[in-house]
Amino acid sequence: MEAVVLICLVIGLLFNSLGIIGILRFPDVYTRLHASTKATTFGSIFVSLSVIVYAAARFAGDGDRPMLSLALHVLVAMFVLAFTNAAGAHAIARAAHRSGTLPSPSVRDDLNEEAGS
Amino acid sequence: MKRFVSTLVPVMALYMWLTAGSGDVFGLWAASELVLGAVLSVITAWLTALHVGSAGVTLPVNPLRWILFALYLIGPFLLEMAKANLDVAYRVITGRINPxxxxxxxGMKTAGSTTALANSITLTPGTLTVGVDEETNDLFIHKINLTEEEAARSAWDSRDLFGFNLPAMIRRFSE
Known part of the structure; x- marks a missing residue:
């Protein structure tokens, strides 16, 4: 059980760190959003998973009721995180494009042609 | 009445989900939590039935759709998401991008299914939803790496963005 928790934690932290490095390295709003939404969602899901595994194992082991409560709460948080992260990214990307922050570098921008015509 | 019940049941279920493990009634709940949950659910459902119009977003009632949705999340979607993250990791390290x-x-017909697709696109390989054309349900996708062929292609279908046929699966549980 402890090995599973550790592996999940390491994967989660690794992807969260990659997300942060991505934010620092990428050139514009849109590419940075790629790094921050995907990597941090995946990383946080794995951190949550490690909490769920730990709490569920404690509950199964000594019937520790607060641990069951913890596992159920984190499960809800995990799903909410996946949905709100994606929706938040849409909102930021759309707001950036509408306020005139165009992707650069960029080889093609269908949305901008749409607005111009 | 229908609106009252359709709010009451999910709200009470959520309250019980979040307070499981608080006591001994039915093995898991404290009696005080159950009473408080019931009172709050009735108040919430009553206020919702009073003030929220019937033209809002409807959730699928058919339980089969929810099961399909759950299978979609833990199966193909999770795999695509893992791929997406390895892809982002690769680009973060090498810096090779061509956005x-x-x-x-x-190809979606309803607002709900377009939302599901847009969210799936954002969390899967190299793509991010920027905007939506509300009349045709077309999506504007920011792709982090366009090859030369892709940069010149005019007709894009949502099927092309995934390894699995995720849009067909989304249509099955949300339309």
């Missing part, structure tokens, strides 16, 4: 925004025909 652009393309218009994609989503």
């Amino acid at each position: 652009g925004i393309v218009r994609v025909n989503s």
Whole structure:
């Protein structure tokens, strides 16, 4: 059980760190959003998973009721995180494009042609 | 009455989910939590029935759709998401990007299914939803790496963005 928790934690932290490095390295709003939404969602899901595994194992082991409560709460948080992260990214990307922050570098921008015509 | 019950049941279920493990009634709940949950659910459902119009977003009632949705989340979607993250990891380390925004025909008919597709696109390989054409349900996708062939292609279909046929699966549980 402890090995599973550790592996999940390491994967989660690794992807969260990659997300942060991505934010620092990428050139514009849109590419940075790629790094921050995907990597941090995946990383946080794995951190949550490690909490769920730990709490569920404690509950199964000594019937520790607060641990069951913890596992159920984190499960809800995990799903909410996946949905709100994606929706938040849409909102930021759309707001950036509408306020005139165009992707650069960029080889093609269908949305901008749409607005111009 | 229908609206009252359709709010009451999910709210009470959520309250019980979040307070499981608080006591001994039915093995898991404290009596005080159950009473408080019931009172709050009735108040919430009553206020909702009073003030929220019937034209809002409807959730699928058919339980089969919810099961399909759950299978979609833990199966193909999770795999695509893992791929997406290895892809982002690769680009973060090497810095090889060639981004652009393309218009994609989503093939979705309802607002709910377009939302599900847009969210799936954002969390899967190299793509991010920037905007939506509300009349045709077309999506504007920011792709982090366009090849030369892709940069010149005019007709995009949402099927092209995934390894698995995720749009067909989304249509099955949300339309």
